[in-house]
Amino acid sequence: MPLDFNQQIIDEFRARHGRLSGPFEGARLLLLTTTGAHTGARHTTPVGYLPDGDGRVLVIASAGGSPRHPDWYRNLLAHPRVTVESGVFTYEAEAVVLRDAERDEAFTRAVEADPGWAAYQAKTDRVIPVVALHEIAKAGPPEVNAASPGEAIRLIHDVFRRELALIRAELDDGSGSALGAQLRINCLTLCQGLHNHHQGEDSALFPHLAARYPGFAAVRERLGREHERIAETVEALRRALSTREPAAARTEVIRLTEELEAHLSYEEEQLLPLLDAPADGTSPRHSDSPLRSDSPLRSDS
Template sequence: MTFNDQVIEEFRQGKSGMLEGWRLILLTTTGAKTGQRRTNPLGYLEIDGKTVVVASNMGAPAHPGWYHNIRRDHRVTIETETETYEAIASIPPAAERDALFAKIVAEEPGFAEYQAKTTRKLPVVILHRIDDRVRGMGDFLVEVHEWLREELRTLRAGVEDIVAGRADALVMEKSLKAHCVSFCEALTKHHTGEDMGAFPLLAQRFPALAPTLTKLGEDHVVVAATQKRIRDLVEGYVHGEGDPARLRDEFDALAGKLEAHFAYEERSVVAALNVTVTG
């Protein structure tokens, strides 16, 4: 039995064992290379209401394995003496890390000794409990998506009315053009805000999300191209000359691309966005 295995076994049995006097948790991560679940006992601190751990490796020259794991997959499981819960691990930017590390050293001077032993800057990691009761930027993102979905459904229905001749075509055409402009502007603003704000923030704190954020950015380019075709068709549409069926097909294509994009984004980043704001 390894030292870690012994500590884990004693911890789960409610014994202090060899690390008596330490505040311990068990952190389970997914191996960056193996994909297997790995559990490590770690000392932790509560700083400004945050659960914080340090990838000190006791001052060794290399980062501990669990730190490499969270850079590949930020989803973790935490075991305390009283409960087990799911969490996500974030890496604070430099200025925030330095402020946290100063507070850590003030409480546990041993971490300053570990830092003195190595040339690497010891990473500080914040462990955020995933709590459905907490609302944040991720939930706002979903609300924006729902609004955009509804707007697109309304636009699509308007085009269908023109195709079927169910309303005054000239009135519907004017309404459609105005509605299309406002929808396109809202969607562009939403995606630009993500590209310039939310995505860089997530990339900084959650390195594991890098491939996801790249894909989402590529989706924005594809959606923007489809959106431009629709706007050009709507603005150039003339009753009796334009082809409303083609316009309907383009709306259907946009709806398909947007739904796939929104669904993937909601699965991938909502939890991280929520804790980024609340943490």
């Protein structure tokens, strides 16, 4: 992509927390910042990604089928430590180039999800690389690109809403009756992300709010029941995925979407005023929040 066009995407991506308009609306994109192989300068590039479970995502060095590898790929070969921006989260990652059968399996999944990758490979004699980005674990809560705890929880909720919308579209657009491997991974990554998010709320956020606001007890009880019901729906989705039944999976994704939207809306109504309530007359500080939540893209945190 031309540099000025790239910068427009980067600016919109950051301003709208990962949401893009135009040809990239609804696409799975992240911002990848690498260190120049020769200059040592930092360079940020928008790239498409695939969820891959196990705390990693995959990026593909297609360069639109160019005969040369993209600059960002040559950079990470020299300096494998990179920075990833998902729109909501920013984290450091280690880039690992997939080799041989592992690369071929991942690329096959990518083509299954989007045949455009095959068109790029057909345009070039080079084998298009697939790179796994492994998040580097660090102590403390993740870095959320938000100005307050309330905004952070809303943005994290929006990640789940967007991912569910993408999965529903992928199920509806799938050809034939097969439930593709990449689509199954997308669903399972979402399931794990929801589990981690609710576990973090139950173990840290809700006890903190209950101690600070005695009236929160009834809200906490309802949210806990909803977490249990959503977990049951997630398990039903897992079963449908394991049997590779597209109709059953679609039914459970629709049910999960409806249950989760109602839950998230109620939680935002109840939690956001408490999370952003000034303490001692001062403005709320995001770093003071016990929030420890994970997006579907970071399922092992």
